[in-house]
Amino acid sequence: MTATLPWSGRTDHHCFGCSPRNAAGLQLSFEDAEDGLSAQFCLDKHYESYPGVVHGGILAVICDETMGNLIVMRLGVPALTTSMRMRYVGVVRVGGRYRCLARAEVKPDLVHATAEILDSAGMVVGTATATYLPRGSQL
Template sequence: MSAPADPAAVRVPWSVIPDYHCFGCSPHNASGLRLTFTPHGDGLQARFRLDRSFESYPGIVHGGLTGVICDEVMGNLIVLARHAPAFTVSQRTRFLTPLLIDREYRCVAELSGSGSENLIHASAEIRDADDAVCAASAATYRPFALDAVRHQLSLRDDEVALLDQALTTANALSPNGVPS
């Protein structure tokens, strides 16, 4: 997996934890996607190119990763726009064409609808180099307070405090997802 370096990349709040291992966005996870994010229109995007280690059929990216990438971009949009992490409640992905190994793609996510305090709706599309839509995904997320799920997280107290501070001060995107 390789992602082009981008000086406009948004720093995700998780990066305050020196050794975070998110499969989607951590630069520390050698087996992960190592996605980086940039503001895009009314939301967030990630450009990516997957190598054969993410292959299903010969030359084809494993379909499950399509949903993972969409979920990762939508989830980080929520974190950056709403200053709160959120668990995925449901996700539906439509596959229009297979993603090919060693090709450039971008996933663009936006918040959909107004949502509520309890649920946030987002959508994402994966587009190829010609801007054709290869996959579309819609998901619902439930925001959570770090303290409320502390028993489920494998973070030390000092790391929870760092992350809580980073979430509070993140200002990359406005609450509706539009770059500020």
């Protein structure tokens, strides 16, 4: 089932990661999945680092977007990233099909989240862990 963000209909929503109105952005969309949230993506050479390889910073954005938006879906409020660690264990190729899967554990003041980037065969090619600070109202 497609997950809808609370601000998705706003005309001032221009998020680099998930706004369909940001032509330079990733335009990610999210689906409920496996006790979490997922985003499927296939990136072109505009997001390239080495020839044919997606830039690692873009993969970090995808993980952060998926984890952060999972928190929005669960808590109903935005959450600010306080720390994040990426681990790259495989190559993400330009033009390849991938999926980011995020899960989160809500603590009293912070939310701890994890994400995996999976290739089309289901192999993990990247992981992220992060901590988020929920905000009491919409930004």
